[in-house]
Each structure stands twice: as structure tokens, then as C-alpha cells.
Amino acid sequence: MSTIHIDPLEKRWLWAIGGMLAIFWGVQIYFAAAENMHPPSNVETIDSAKLHLSGEFAEENLGVKKEADGSYTVTMVAARYGFYPQEIEVPANTPVKLRIASFDVLHGVHVPFSNMNTMVVPGYVSEVHTQFQTPGSFPMICNEYCGLGHDYMYSKLHVTAGKS
Amino acid sequence: MSITAEHAASLAATSSRPAVTAVQAYGNKLGLWNMWVAFAALALGLPMGLFQAAERSGFFPGIENTAVYFASTSTHGVLLAFVLTTFFTMGWGYHTMAHSVNKKPFFGWTGFWVSLIGTVMAAVPLLTGYASVLYTFYPPELAHPSFYLGATLLVVGSWFWVADMIIAFVQWKKENPGKPVPAVMFMFTITALLWGWTSLGVASESVFQLLPVVFGIAPTIDVGLARTLFSWTLHAIVYFWLMPAYIAMYVILPKEAGGKLFSDEFARIAFVLLFIFSVPIGFHHLYVDPQQAAGWKLLHMFGTFMVAVPTFLTGFTVLASMEIAGRLRGGKGLFGWIGALDWNNPIVLAGGLALLMLTVGGWGGVLNASYTWDVMVHNTQWITGHFHLIFGGTTVIMYLAAAYWLWPKITGNALYSRALAVWQMWFYFIGMVVLTAPWHMLGIAGQPRRVSTTDQYAAFPEYAQMWGIYEALMIVGAVLVVVAGLMFIYNLVMTHLNKTPAADTKVEYAVAIHEPMRLPNVLNSLAFWNWAMLAYMILSYGYPIVQFFFIGTHGTIPWGV
Secondary structure, three states: OOOOOOOHHHHHHHHHHHHHHHHHHHHHHHHHHHOOOOOOOOOOEOOHHHOOOOOOOOHHHOEEEEOOOOOEEEEEEEEOOEEEOOEEEEEOOOOEEEEEEEOOOOEEEEOOOOOOEEEEOOOEEEEEEEOOOOOEEEEEEEOOOOOOOHHHOEEEEEEEOOOO | OOHHHHHHHHHHHHOOOOOOOHHHHHHHHHHHHHHHHHHHHHHHHHHHHHHHHHHHHOOOHHHOOHHHHHHHHHHHHHHHHHHHHHHHHHHHHHHHHHHHOOOOOOOHHHHHHHHHHHHHHHHHHHHOOOOOOOOOOOOOEOOOHHHHHHHHHHHHHHHHHHHHHHHHHHHHHHHOOOOOOOHHHHHHHHHHHHHHHHHHHHHHHHHHHHHHHHOOOOOOEOHHHHHHHHHHHHHHHHHHHHHHHHHHHHHHHHHHOOOOEOOHHHHHHHHHHHHHHHOOOHHHHOOOOOOOOHHHHHHHHHHHHHOHHHHHHHHHHHHHHHHHHHHHOOOOOOOHHHHHOOOOOHHHHHHHHHHHHHHHHHHHHHHHOOOOOHHHOOOEHHHHHHHHHHHHHHHHHHHHHHHHHHHHHHHOEOOOOHHHHHHHHHHHHHHHHHHHHHHHHHHHOOOEOOOOOOHHHHHOHHHHHHHHHHHHHHHHHHHHHHHHHHHHHHHHHHHHHOOOEOOOOOOOOOOEOOOOOOOOHHHOOOHHHHHHHHHHHHHHHHHHHHHHHOOOOOOEOOEOO
């Protein structure tokens, strides 16, 4: 077994790399654990072709609902080329759960300057948990190419001054 | 020493053609054809990028056309990310096989023609708007069958190259027991092996999911599975593009700069680590996908950051090699060696600029790799900025540098203009920075990637206002990059036609300070790393793929664009 030649400078650099790696991992673990920040990952299947027939994503069940604990649940459908309902309103600084499913192809939804960002994959339900801090009107942008009308696919999110 | 031998040597020295063995001549020709296809793709793809930057800015209403934009974006992506990279790497790989271990490939021209036919089959529907599904071809939107068949053939053609590299590697080792495989050959074979593993993901998606739907055999497609398989390929492919650029930094740059490679062993270590850590980590492309659970995403996050290790090792070794060169050229003091380097050598300049872009782009990548923060930038223009800086910038600038090094050696003709090459490098670098810095800003300000216009945000004037200046800047950057690209192509064509013979056509790779006489087996063979990869892949992709067969998925019907 032959050994390799390691320069003393390389040894020090290896320690430095190890240190940087520990910082990268540490910061991620800290925010995931302490702030309970996780990407949307609920692994829930649905038949996208039958969304409109009945159940949670039927047209009459879409929109904003206030839950018993004061939080809000927003149920939406993404379909070429819009998010339905096209305008939603939620209070600021209140837990919001967005549940959204695609009716057709791949979409994505992003509200700039917030962590509401999820892919909407046909066949699966996406669920995002967030709180909006700033009152105002924001675009909910489709951020995945979904066809030639993709550019114009967006809805409006109105955040009202809720509890401070 | 006889008169005849002396005479032959002097003839070889004055001849305009390099004195090469038959095997080397074969590798030269095969390499040249492959690399010309690569740079033809570059010449076609770059102006499309300029068109896209101008089209989406909204400053030129006369050229706005959504259908043309998405056809252009799809073609631009396929040409630069798939055609340029695959053909360049195959070409230089064949050249390396011939010159470092004197081996002739078995399937060289077969692979070349299969890949080229595939490219043409994909290009026709792309250019005519029948494959505007972008280079990531996310189903259930379906393109013309010719696009998928062509893309599959391009990959299949490259597998012939992978087989050739591995065969040559194994043969040489058998003939030279106990000796270290030349570093350049070791690194190229690791790159080939990486591509073999990497391409299995998208190949499975194509064969088991896309083609059956395209030809009406399967009525629906599971998009969650398709995205998972594509993620297997999507990140590691970036390392397939990047590794030849690193090879140029390890084996060309130190010698061109006038010095030595700081460490042969660490170059090999960096390559085996890049290999093992870049494939089983694709989930950072799926961080905000609903079909995978958070725990798997967290696991892939740890692996994603591990890739920082070989990257930092590469930066260290390449910088140290440049420092050696600077000091040998008389540079003194902590930073004096930097000024002592020959920045009028296009290859040295490209190396320096590539490392700068890698440093900035790499820190941007830390954000993308973040389990918790990626949601802020996912699918925004930030991502476009990131990969243009690392791929278009760091990677392609080293391809250009390698071409300036290779062309005189292959053709025997002197480089047409060194000054033009230096100007080209500066134009390309400044262009890339001016192009990608605004994209990073636009991404943070929430602008999505993959839109052909931002007119729709008129309802939110504060966004439109925030974006305006960056839209203007990026066009300036795009113009500079295209000008640089044309300067490169012109220089290369004129070199090919140049009547002046090159002064030095001998293919010599950088030598390490401590040339290894013997190496531990793991740094001189492929078997261990193959088994390690298999184990790591089963660990990180096993359950996430198998789950689709028992969680009760519903297929999705295909849709047109």
C-alpha cells in the first residue's frame, strides 16, 4: 500500500474546508429545527383529471376558509392559465396553509419576497405553510413554464392588516 | 546516433504537420470533428440567447413573439447544455486517449454519427416550434416524437465514448501493472464514468415514460416519477460539463503559466470526490416538489454541500499551481506572483477569470443548495443567473481556452491571433458578469425565469419599476458575450486555415511537483468507486423511486404546448 504526498498547507486547507462544511450544515439544521422551516413536501396523491368533479378541489370548495384555531386554509386549483380563485385575501401575521393542485400540466406558484413557493405537479397536492408579514397586494406568479400562455398566468394575493 | 535519425528529427521539427503516431492522428481527426460540432452549436446557440434577452426585456416590441421565444429558449438550452458539452468532452476525451495512453477507440466514429444524427433529429422539431418544451422537457407537455428520439440518440452515442474511455483505461493498466494511469486520462475516464451513471436517470425517463406516451403505448405518465428520474440527471450533468473545464485547469493551465501542478494526488482525489458526491444529490432540484418527503430532501442537502469539498480542493490546487508559476517568473511577496503571471496568454487569463466566476457563482450555489432558503429563489431569474455564471462563464471559458491550446496541436497551424484571443476572453468575462449580476438581482426581486415578457406585471407597478434597469443591463451583457463568441469562432476558423506552422505541436500535460511513482489502488482504479456509487445511489434514490409503485399515484394525460 503506497501513501500519498500531502503538503502541510493542504492539511490546513482540509481543516478549513471541514470547518466551512460544518457551518453550511449547521446553519441549515439550525433553521430547519429552530424555525421549523421545511420545504413543501407532503407526498399526497390526487387524480388531476377528476379534480372538478367532487371533493376538496371542486369549484364550490375553492377559496379562503378560516379555521377554528384562527389560522386560514386557502384551497386553489392551478390550470392553464390561471390560479383559481383569481383573487384571494388573507390577514397579515396569521398562519396560512395553501393547498393547491394542478388540473393539467406542471405549474409553480411564487409570491415574491415570501417563502410561498412550490411546484404544482399534476397528480399530487402541494401544501405550503407560511405567514405574510407585509400588508398589500402581491402577484402570485406561475414560475414554471406551462405552455405558450404561461407568461400571463398569475393571481392576486391581498394581505390585509391583521393582528400585529 | 546515425545521420538518418538526426535528419528525421530535424525534418519532424521543421514540418508544418506534427510528427504523430497513427493512433494519435486518428485521435486528432476524431477529436477535431467532435469539437467542431461542439463549437458550431456554440455559434448557433449564443445569438439565440441575445434574442431572448432582448425579446423579454420589452424594449423592442417589434420582435416580441411568445412562440418564437420559447422555441428559441428550448433550442438555446439544448444546443449549449447538451450538444456543445457532449461533443466537446467526447472530442477532447478521444484526443486525450490517443495522446496520454496511445489508445485507439473502437466505437469513435459510430458514437460520433449516432450523436450527430440524434442532434439533427432533435434540432428539426426544435427550430420549427414543435418541441418548445424547454431543455428540461418536463412532461406532461409533449413535443414531437423526433425530439425525444433525437435526444435519446445523442445520449446513446455518448455511451460509445464512455465505453471507449473505460476500455482504453483498463487496457493501459493491464499493460502497465502498478504504474499510475496518467492523471489526465484518469480524470477523463472518471468524467466518462460519471456521465454513464448520470445519463441513466434521463435515459430511464425517456425509455420507460416519455417514449411510451409519445408513441401511444402508455395512456398516461406519472409526472412525479418523471421529475425524480430527471433530477438524478439534472445536477450531475452539471459536473459532466464542469469536469473538462477542471481538467483544463489541472493539466493545461499550470504548464502554460510556466509552472507545475501543485499536487497530482489531490487532483485525482478531487475527481473521485466529484464523481461520488455529484450524482446522488439531485433532490435540491426538487426541494419545493410535493412528491418527495422532507427527510429525503434533507439527506440530499447534506450530500449537495459535500460537493463543496472537491470544489475547494480544486480551487486550492489550481491557485497554488498558478502561484508556483508566478514565483518561477520572478514574482515576490504575498501577491506579487499574480502580477508576474503572463496575463497576455489567453489560457492563463481564462484560468484566472474562470476561478473568479467560480468563486462568485459558487457562493450563489450555496443558497440554491439550502434546504431552508431555496424557496426564496426557486425558479426565479436568480437560477438563470447562477448557471450562466458557472456554466456559461467558468465552464465554457475553459472550453475556449482548451480549444486555443488544442487547435494548433491538432492542425499543426499556429494560433491565428493571440491578441484577439485575449480580447475575446475579456469581452466574454465582462459580458458574463454584466449579464448574470442583474439576473441574480431580478431573481431576488421575484422575477420568474422562463417568461417571454414581463408586461403582465403592469398591475404591480413597483415590480416593473424595480426590474427595468436590470433588463437594460442584461442586454449589454448579452451583446458582449455574443461578440466574444463570434471572435472565438473567427479565430478558430482562421487558425484552421492558417498557413503559418505552429511552433510547438507536442502534446504535453502539466507535471506535478511530486510525480507519483505508485498510488493507492483507489486513486488508480474505477471498481471501488463504481461500487460506492451503486451503494450511495440505492441509499439516496432507492426508496424515493420505489415509493411511486405503492403510494397510489394517478397518471396524467399528455398535453400539447
